[in-house]
Amino acid sequence: MTTPRIEKVLHASIDKLYIGSEEFLAEIEAGLGTAAVSAPKVGYQGVAGSFGEQAALEYFGGTASAVTNYREFDDVFSALERGEIDYGVLPIENSTAGDVLEVADLITRCSLYVVGEHIIRVRHNLLGVSGASTETVREVYSHPQAISQCRDFLRHHAAINAYPYANTALAAKFIAETRNPAKASIGSLRAAELYGLDVLERNIQTAENNYTRFIILSRQMEITPQSDKISLAFSTAHKSGALYSILAHFAYNGLNLLKIQSRPKPDSPWEYVFFLDVAGNLEDANVLIALGKVREQSTWFKLVGNYPHCPHTDR
Numbered sequence: 001m002t003t004p005r006i007e008k009v010l011h012a013s014i015d016k017l018y019i020g021s022e023e024f025l026a027e028i029e030a031g032l033g034t035a036a037v038s039a040p041k042v043g044y045q046g047v048a049g050s051f052g053e054q055a056a057l058e059y060f061g062g063t064a065s066a067v068t069n070y071r072e073f074d075d076v077f078s079a080l081e082r083g084e085i086d087y088g089v090l091p092i093e094n095s096t097a098g099d100v101l102e103v104a105d106l107i108t109r110c111s112l113y114v115v116g117e118h119i120i121r122v123r124h125n126l127l128g129v130s131g132a133s134t135e136t137v138r139e140v141y142s143h144p145q146a147i148s149q150c151r152d153f154l155r156h157h158a159a160i161n162a163y164p165y166a167n168t169a170l171a172a173k174f175i176a177e178t179r180n181p182a183k184a185s186i187g188s189l190r191a192a193e194l195y196g197l198d199v200l201e202r203n204i205q206t207a208e209n210n211y212t213r214f215i216i217l218s219r220q221m222e223i224t225p226q227s228d229k230i231s232l233a234f235s236t237a238h239k240s241g242a243l244y245s246i247l248a249h250f251a252y253n254g255l256n257l258l259k260i261q262s263r264p265k266p267d268s269p270w271e272y273v274f275f276l277d278v279a280g281n282l283e284d285a286n287v288l289i290a291l292g293k294v295r296e297q298s299t300w301f302k303l304v305g306n307y308p309h310c311p312h313t314d315r
């Protein structure tokens with residue numbers, strides 16, 4: 001049992017801990033009170049047959065009232081900001097090719113939050129028009145991530161040059177329109193079916209176990225007791241020990257760091273934004289203490305979201 005004097009000291013130290021953090025606590029409070037949108041309007045990048053569409057359909061099941069496609073990643077962010085859709089589904093990381101850097105960079109520039117994640121198994125195929133074969137193909141079109149995930153196949157087929165395209169399914173659609181056996185695309189079996197292409201080679205991704213993690217973006221945070229993963233981004237001062245002392249708050253508060261990644265800060269040469277995933281819920285005292293301190297010591301800070309982690313699947 002604490003005495004009134006000890007109570008007073010405790011309260012004073014708690015208040016001191018949060019001086020200047022009212023805005024941060026209000027941001028968290030708002031997320032605690034926000035429920036998921038029912039029958040939401042959902043957006044993804046690409047066209048039907050893309051992995052983005054697959055992730056959106058799998059994550060929302062039959063609950064979405066509309067599923068809209070956008071040409072660029074950036075268009076999904078804008079549609080969400082305008083209120084045209086309730087959620088955006090975008091790739092953030094692939095187990096072979098690494099981070100989808102464009103999406104990571106867009107996160108730092110917007111006021112949107114991550115409210116969920118979904119992992120899909122990605123199998124790539126070489127898709128061509130009728131009459132085409134691996135031997136007739138000289139040019140292959142696909143999303144740069146897909147090209148990167150098929151690097152070994154492309155290395156072994158030196159006669160094929162790879163060209164970036166906005167999306168794997170958009171590339172399949174383009175190939176169907178060219179009717180040229182010297183051109184092919186890399187994408188899903190569903191894209192082949194939808195756009196009437198032949199599957200020239202199956203499973204051409206370098207790693208048999210190839211997964212892409214998608215994030216679900218929203219205008220509000222949605223924090224529930226099931227939210228067990230926190231994403232945040234911050235920049236530090238350019239001085240010795242700055243990152244070390246920030247990371248120490250996770251260790252002191254017993255928090256498990258799931259991922260750390262850095263990206264250049266646009267317009268500030270040789271300065272970086274650190275992206276962190278940490279296990280925890282924003283209603284836990286140790287999480288609040290750690291994040292309050294990280295925010296205080298950062299030169300820039302963004303709470304990206306608190307959501308349930310997606311278990312790794314083998315589907």
Ligand SMILES: O=C(O)C(=O)C[C@]1(C(=O)O)C=C[C@@H](O)C=C1
Binds near residue numbers: 052143
């Ligand atoms: O082009 C697609 O089909 C997408 O959904 C994009 C994307 C990506 O950018 O990572 C998604 C999953 C695969 O990793 C390859 C491409």
